[in-house]
Amino acid sequence: MTDYGHDLLFGAFVTPTAQPVHHAVDLAVAADRAGLDLVTFQDHPYQPRFHDTWTLLSYAAARTEQIHLSGNVLNLPLRQPAVLARSAASLDLLSGGRFELGIGAGGFWDAIEAMGGRRLSPGQAVDALEEAIHVIREVWAADRPGGIRVDGTYYRVHGAKRGPAPAHDVKVWIGAYKPRMLRLTGRVADGWLPTLQYLQGGPADLTAMNAHIDEGAAAAGRDPAGVRRLLNIGGRFATSGRALLDGPPEQWAEDLAGLALEYGVSAFILAADDPATLELFAAEVAPATRELVAAERARATR
Numbered sequence: 675m676t677d678y679g680h681d682l683l684f685g686a687f688v689t690p691t692a693q694p695v696h697h698a699v700d701l702a703v704a705a706d707r708a709g710l711d712l713v714t715f716q717d718h719p720y721q722p723r724f725h726d727t728w729t730l731l732s733y734a735a736a737r738t739e740q741i742h743l744s745g746n747v748l749n750l751p752l753r754q755p756a757v758l759a760r761s762a763a764s765l766d767l768l769s770g771g772r773f774e775l776g777i778g779a780g781g782f783w784d785a786i787e788a789m790g791g792r793r794l795s796p797g798q799a800v801d802a803l804e805e806a807i808h809v810i811r812e813v814w815a816a817d818r819p820g821g822i823r824v825d826g827t828y829y830r831v832h833g834a835k836r837g838p839a840p841a842h843d844v845k846v847w848i849g850a851y852k853p854r855m856l857r858l859t860g861r862v863a864d865g866w867l868p869t870l871q872y873l874q875g876g877p878a879d880l881t882a883m884n885a886h887i888d889e890g891a892a893a894a895g896r897d898p899a900g901v902r903r904l905l906n907i908g909g910r911f912a913t914s915g916r917a918l919l920d921g922p923p924e925q926w927a928e929d930l931a932g933l934a935l936e937y938g939v940s941a942f943i944l945a946a947d948d949p950a951t952l953e954l955f956a957a958e959v960a961p962a963t964r965e966l967v968a969a970e971r972a973r974a975t976r
Contacts, residue, residue, distance in 0.1 A: 676884060677974075678899040680940035682967060684960040685712030686952050687746055687906050687945040690724040697947070698725060702734040704949040706741040708956035713738070714746035714776060714943055719753075720785035728753070728761060735769040743769070746906065746943065747778035747849035747867060751791040751799075755806035756822075756831055759813035763840040771842035775810070776867050778849040779803040794828075800854050802828035807846060807862050814839055847904060853886045860890025865902035865941075876918070880937040904941035905933065911954060923954060927962035934967050 686705040690698050702713045713734065717727035731743050743765075748758070766773040779799035780786055787793045794802060805826035812822045816837030824831045847865035850856050851872065859866045866887055873879040880903075888898035909919025909926065918929050933939040942963075944955050 675936050676881075676938040677935050677971070678901075678903065678938045678940065679971075680902050682934065682960075682964050683711040683904075683941035684956065684963075685710055685714060685742075685941065685943040686955075687714050687716070687943045689945075689947050690715040690717075690727055690730050691947075692723060692725050698730060699734050699737055701947060701949060701952065702741070702743070703737050705952050705956070706738040708949075708953045710741060710952065710956045710960070712742045712744065712774070712941070712943060714744045717745045717747065717749045717778075718782070718785070719749055720782070720789045731773070732765055732768075735765055735772060738772075740772075742772045742774055744774040744776040744847065747776040747847070749780060749786070750777055750803055750806055751780035751786045751794065752789055755809040755829055756813055756834055758806075759810040760838070762810070762844060763814060763838045766840035766842060766844055767838060769841075771840070773840070774845045774847060776847040776849065777803070777807070779855065796852070797854070798828070800858055802826075803848070803855075804858055804862060805829045810846070812836065814844070845902070847902070851883070856883055856886035857890030857893070860887040860892075860896070860898060860901055861894040863901060865904055867904045867906070867943075869906040871906075871908060877933060877937055880933075880939070884938055902940055903938045904943060905939045906943045906945060908945040911951065923958035924962060926955075926959045927966055930959065930963045931966035931970070934963070935970055 688698050688701045705713045715727050715730055718724055727745055735743055762775050783793045805828050809824050809829050809831055816839035821833040822831045845864040847867040848859045848863045849867045850859050887901055891898040891901055912921050915921030915925040930942050946952055
């Protein structure tokens with residue numbers, strides 16, 4: 675069992691559909707009112723059926739009050755990192771410290787190239803992401819003297835001014851699956867954000883993937899427990915249980931508590947575009963899961 679001890683977060687993974695035009699924003703508002711911790715949107719700038727995710731995040735931040743917002747995950751190849759850093763800091767300031775930076779190395783290279791982005795190999799994309807995160811953190815470090823100098827292979831910044839600093843310690847969460855990206859996550863990121871349905875072996879795959887993150891963190895002199903493990907999930911609420919995340923709310927709570935205690939997952943982001951589903955997740959699943967995990971953690975410390 676691996677429990678990294680983080681407080682539990684519950685969120686929504688909302689499709690940024692452009693029609694109906696306000697649907698995604700209305701879902702963010704519903705998630706906020708329901709008491710969820712986080713609302714996120716995928717980022718595919720080459721997809722004309724979707725709103726631009728950065729514009730959507732900004733609009734949703736203005737319409738909500740308590741909930742944190744993040745891309746899930748932002749498409750780095752089409753978002754220049756120094757500008758992205760300033761955008762993130764600005765949105766965090768304007769929202770009162772409610773923005774987190776979910777980011778990915780890119781994957782749909784034909785579509786990225788069609789939009790004017792450069793095509794990278796998987797290995798190059800990992801290196802580019804590491805350079806970009808370094809640039810972003812340098813921009814946020816407004817209290818350091820002098821301008822920013824990053825002489826990377828993919829991103830170079832020579833003398834740019836620092837700042838503004840975000841309103842709070844914005845977390846950098848990486849969407850990753852392969853060993854090298856996972857080790858990078860452990861080395862430089864604050865969190866890991868995969869999707870359960872993309873794990874061919876199901877939750878059992880999390881064990882080896884966590885080990886790669888832990889390895890990367892330890893090699894960099896970091897505490898592996900400092901890296902939050904998030905998870906995009908999907909499922910169905912039903913009157914009787916049939917499978918993982920397919921059953922009544924009390925079964926969902928047991929399933930999620932198991933993922934927290936056995937695999938270290940501490941943030942569950944539900945893919946749902948229905949307000950009633952989000953409200954049920956917030957009202958029944960989230961508190962029950964927290965109660966189960968808290969009880970087990972208390973027993974473990976006796």
